[in-house]
Amino acid sequence: MAAGPLVPGYRIRCNVVVKRLHPAWLVAAVAFVALVGAAGFRATPGVLIHPLHDEFGWSLGTISLAVSINLLLFGLTAPFAAALMERFGIRRVVAYALLLVSAGSGLTVFMRHSWELIALWGVLVGLGTGSMALAFVATVTGRWFVKRRGLVTGVLTAGGAAGQLIFLPLLAVLVEDHGWRSAALTVAGAALAVVPLVLWRLRDHPSDLGVTAYGAEADAVPPPLVGGAARRALGALRTASRTPAFWLLAGGFAICGATTNGLIGTHFIPAAHDHGMAEPTAASLLALIGLFDIAGTIASGWLTDRMDSRVLLGWYYALRGLSLLVLPALFAATVRPSMLVFILFYGLDWVATVPPTVALCREYFGSSGPVVFGWVFASHQFGAAIAATATGVLRDRLGNYDLAWYIAGGLSITAAALSLMLFKSRRPVPAAASPVAVAA
Template sequence: MTELEARRVTPGAGRRRLHPAWSVAAVTFLALVGAAAFRAVPGVLIDPLHAEFGWSVGTISSAIAINMALFGLTAPFAAALMERFGVRQVVAVALVVVAAGSGLTVFMTASWQLVVCWGVLVGLGTGSMALSLVATVTGRWFVTRRGLVSGILTAGSATGQLVFLPVVAVISERWGWRPASLGVAAAALAVVPLVLWLLRDRPSDLGVAPYGGTAADEPTGARIGVARLALRTLGSAARVGPFWLLVGGFMICGATTMGLLQPHFVPAAHDHGMPTTTAAGLLAVVGLFDLVGTVASGWLTDRFDPRLLLCVYYVGRGVSLMLLPLVWGSTPTASMLSFIVFYGLDWVATVPPTMALCRRYFGTAAPVVFGWVYASHQVGAALMAFAAGLLRDHLGSYDSAWYLGGGLCLLAALLSVGLRAPAEPISLGPPPRDGGTSSAR
C-alpha cells in the first residue's frame, strides 16, 4: 500500500491548507449557476413573447416542457459521458451549447424556432450538467461531508435559476426580451474559462485522495460505451422496487417546482394584478431561501433518515400549494411572503436525501442511477409545465394547477416512507439469463 493509500486525508492534513476537493466544488457551483441563468428566462418572458408574437401560453409552455424533458433525459447519458471523457470537457461544451441556445433566440420569428432554441439546445446543454454533475463530483471528491456538499451544489443550480429573475425582468421591461437573452448567454460563457482552468476530473489527477477518505475510496472509471453504460444501468435498476419509488417521488418533485411554480408563478401573479418585476422579485426570494434550505437539508441528511426527511418535505410542500389560491393579491401580503419563504426552504431540499438514498441502494452506480431518477424529475416538470399552461388557457385560472400539485406532493410523501433501508447496496450486474428478477429488494 502506498503512502497516499494509507494516509487518511482530512482538513489541514499534509502540507495543503485547503483540500483541492473544495476548489473543484467551488468551480462546479459556479458552472451550475451559470447554466441555470438561462432557466430563469422562460417564466419572465411568457407575457412578452405572447404580446410580440401572439403565441398562446400553451404554445410557449410546450417549448418549456421540451426543455425540461431533455434536461432530465440527457442527465444519465451526461453522467456516463463524464465517466468516459471527463467532467471538465463535458461541462465546458455544455456551457457553450447553453450560451448558443440563449443567444440564438434573438433571431427567432416562429414558434418552432422557440422549440429549437429554448427546448432542444438549452435542454441538452443544461441537461449535460444538471444534478448528475453534482452526484459525480460528490461521489469522486468527497467521502465525508457528501450530504453538505451536495446540498450546496444543488442550491447553486436551483438558486441560479431564481436569483437571475429580477435582473431578467428589469432588462426585459426596459430594453426588451432580446437583451435579456443575450445577457444570459454571456453569463454562461463567462464560466467556461474557470471550468477549463480549475475543474479536474478525479483526486488522483492531483495526487490526492478524496476528501475524508483514502485513494481506495475513489470510484473506478468506466471503460464501456456511454450509451451502453447508461442504458445497462437503467435496465438493471429498473428490476428493483426502490428505483421506482425514487422515480415516482422525484417526478412529483420536478412537477411541483420547475414544472409548476418556476414558469407559471409570474404569469399567475400577473393574472391577479401583481407587476411582473414584483413577482420576479418574489421568485428571487424563493431562490435565496432555497440556498439556506438545501444546505440545511444536506446537513440534516448526514444525520437523519433521508426517507423521513423526504416525507416531511413533501407534506409541507403539498399543504402550501393547496393554500396558495387563498393568498394571491396585487401586492405581496404577509401570507404570500410566508408561502415564498417556506417554498424557498423546501424548493430542492429533496435532492440531498434523494442522492443519499441512491448511494445507499446502488453504491458506485449511484451517479448514473441518479441521472435516471433526475430524468424522471424533469419529465414530471415537463408534463406539469404543459398541463398548467393548458389549464390556464381553458379555465382562465391557475387554481386547479395548484390543487393538482398539492395532491401529488402528498402522494410523493407516501412513496418516500415506502422505501426500506437495504442491508448493503444492490448489485447492478448483467440481467439474469434465465429471465428472472434480481433477488435484491
C-alpha cells in the same frame, strides 16, 4: 536587509495554509460557479412568457410546450451526461454544455416562428442544461468526497438556486426596460463567461492531482468503468428498474419536478400577473424562493448526513403539498405577509429533496448511484415537462391557475406516501458493486 528572511517564512506559512485545503473544495467551488452560470435559463421562461405572447401572439400553451421540451431533454440527457463524464471527463462535458446553453439562448433573438423557439429553448438549451443537471452534482460529490457528501450535495444543488436569485430580478428589469432580447443575450453571456474557468480549474478525478477523495482512505481505488457511456447508462437503468426502490424514488421525484420547475418555476410569475401584480415584483418573489432555497438545501444536506433520508423526503413532500393547497388564496395585486410566508417556506423546501434522494440512490445502487440518480432525475424533468404544458393549457381554457395548484398539492402528499414506502424496500447494495453486478 532584515526584511529578507520574512519573505520565505511568509511563503512557508502560506503553503501550510494552502496544503490544509483539500483540492476537492476547489473543485466544488468551480462546480458551484458553473451551476450558477448555467442557471440563468432556469430564470428565463417565467419572465418571457408574456413578452413572447405579446410580440408573436403565441398561446401560453405553445410557449409552455417549448419549456416542456426543454425540461424533458434536461432530464433525459442527465443519465447519459453522467456516464459521459465518467468516460470523457467532467471538465470537457461541462464546457460543451455551457456552450450549448449560450448558443441556444443567444440565437433566440433572431427567431420569428414558434418552431424556432422549440428548437432553441427546447432542444439546444435542454441538451446543455441536461448535461449539467443534478447528475453532475452527484458525479462531483461521488468522486471527490467521502466525508461531507450530503453537505456538499446541498451546497452544489443550491448553486442553481443562487443563479436564479441572481438572474431573476435582473432579467425582469431588462425585459421591462429593454425588451426580452436583452435578457436572452444576458443569459447567453453568463453561460459563456464560465467556460474559461471550467477549462482552467475543474478537474476530473482526485488522481489527476495526486490525491484521494476528501475523507477517503489513502489506498482507496475508484471502481473500474464498465463499457461505454450509453451502455453504462442503459445498463444502470435496466438493473435499477427491477427494484421497487427505483420506482418509488422516480415516482416521488417526478412529482417533485411537476411542483417546482414545471409549475412554480414556469407559471408563478404569469399567475401573479393575472392577479394584477407587476412582473418585476413577481420575479423578485421567485428570486426570494431561490434565496431561501440555498439555506434549505444546505440544511437538508446537513440533515441527510444525520437522519434517515426516507423520513426527510416524507416530511418535505407532505409540507409542500399543504402549502400548495393554500396558495390560490394568497395571490393579490400587492405582496401580502401571507404570501411572504409561503415564499419563505416553499423556498426552504424547493430542492431540499435532492440531498436525501442522491443519498438513497447511492445506498440502494452503490457505485452506479450517480448514473441511477440521472434516471431518477429524468423522471423529475418528465413530471416537470407534463406540468409545464398541462398548466399552460389549463390557464388557456379556464382563465386561471387555481385547479393546477390544488392538483399539485394532492400529488405532493402522494409523493410523501411513496417516500415512506421505501422502508419496505430497504435493501442496500454494497458500495463497491458495479452497475452490472447490482442485484435485482
